[in-house]
Amino acid sequence: GQNIDQPTEMTATEGAIVQINCTYQTSGFNGLFWYQQHAGEAPTFLSYNVLDGLEEKGRFSSFLSRSKGYSYLLLKELQMKDSASYLCAVRDPNDYKLSFGAGTTVTVRA
Amino acid sequence: DAGVIQSPRHEVTEMGQEVTLRCKPISGHDYLFWYRQTMMRGLELLIYFNNNVPIDDSGMPEDRFSAKMPNASFSTLKIQPSEPRDSAVYFCASSLRQGGSTQYFGPGTRLTVL
Numbered sequence: 001g002q003n004i005d006q007p008t009e010m011t012a013t014e015g016a017i018v019q020i021n022c023t024y025q026t027s028g029f030n031g032l033f034w035y036q037q038h039a040g041e042a043p044t045f046l047s048y049n050v051l052d053g054l055e056e057k058g059r060f061s062s063f064l065s066r067s068k069g070y071s072y073l074l075l076k077e078l079q080m081k082d083s084a085s086y087l088c089a090v091r092d093p094n095d096y097k098l099s100f101g102a103g104t105t106v107t108v109r110a
Numbered sequence: 111d112a113g114v115i116q117s118p119r120h121e122v123t124e125m126g127q128e129v130t131l132r133c134k135p136i137s138g139h140d141y142l143f144w145y146r147q148t149m150m151r152g153l154e155l156l157i158y159f160n161n162n163v164p165i166d167d168s169g170m171p172e173d174r175f176s177a178k179m180p181n182a183s184f185s186t187l188k189i190q191p192s193e194p195r196d197s198a199v200y201f202c203a204s205s206l207r208q209g210g211s212t213q214y215f216g217p218g219t220r221l222t223v224l
Contacts, residue, residue, distance in 0.1 A: 033212070042201060042215040043153070087153065096141055096211050097166065100153040 002026045002099035006088050011107045012078055020073045020104045022088035030093035034062050034073045037085045037103065046086075047073070075106070083108045112136070114216030116202050122222045128190040131219045134183055135204030143213060144177055144187050145201040153201075159185065160207075192223045 003025040012018040024032070031050040035043035047055055049064035049071060061074040075082055085103040092099070115134040123129055135142045143158040157167040162179045170177070174193070179185040189196055199220050203213040 031211075042217050045212050045214065048212060091211070095165065096160075096205065096207070097155055097158065098143075098213060099155075102152045 002090050002092070004088055004090055004099060004101035006086075006101040006104045008102070009105045009107070011109060014078055014080060014108055014110050016078050018075045018078060018106060020075070020086050020088075020106070022071045022073070022101060024069050024071075024088075024090050024101075026069070026090055026092075026099075028093035029066060029090060031091040032062075032064055032071050033089040033091070033098065034060075034071075035087040035089065035100075037087060039084070043087055078108045080108050080110070082106060114202055114204055114214055116200075116216035116219050118219060119217060120220045120222075122224065123192055124224050125193055126191045127223075128188065129192045129196075129221060129223075131187040131200050131202075131221070133185045133187070133202030133216060135185070135202070136214060137183070139204035139206050139214075140182075141205045141207065141211070141213075142179060142185050143203040143205075144185070145203065145215075146198045147201060147218075148198045156187070189221075192221075194223045197221055197223050 006022045034046040036046050037043040047062035054063045059076045064071045085105050087103045088101040089098040117132045140161050144156040147153045156169045157177045159179045177187045199218045201218045202216045205211045205213045
């Protein structure tokens with residue numbers, strides 16, 4: 001099975017940087033995904049890591065360390081519209097199932 | 111291109127009634143997933159299909175839940191009879207086998223069972 005932990009809530013100021021950590025303990029690993037979910041909406045794909053290192057996409061970056069079972073999502077130059085829940089998900093190596101963490105609610109304040 | 115389409119977007123029903131949720135995956139995607147999301151339990155996988163065949167239904171809560179995928183462009187999730195604890199948002203997602211196999215989610219169906 002998969003055990004995925006991420007903080008429940010984080011608050012940051014507009015223009016700042018926030019780092020959302022995700023740790024996982026799994027029976028296997030075949031990729032880690034980050035999704036953004038605004039209140040009342042569907043999760044939308046942000047990033048995918050399968051190898052160690054940093055993946056950068058504009059203001060968002062995601063890092064993975066497979067040996068440590070650790071990932072983070074870095075949100076730079078925060079904007080009010082970044083206020084949302086951020087979900088970490090790990091893919092099972094034997095199939096295409098994703099196991100999701102409980103999500104981190106990020107609140108951006110002016 | 112159209113994304114994943116779900117209907118209805120909202121459903122309010124009374125306990126004991128049958129509920130049918132519908133999903134049209136992204137054209138060409140060969141995997142389809144049904145999830146349920148609640149505040150208490152987060153996002154849970156109920157069942158998923160590959161090429162219209164159910165692969166893993168271990169997340170289906172009980173026999174009251176059933177899912178079908180009669181063709182590559184349509185799937186249903188049925189609850190019969192419905193109970194108040196089934197109230198949740200139900201998402202359908204689809205993906206391609208190739209590459210990262212990113213799952214793309216539909217807008218969801220918000221189900222309220224009174």
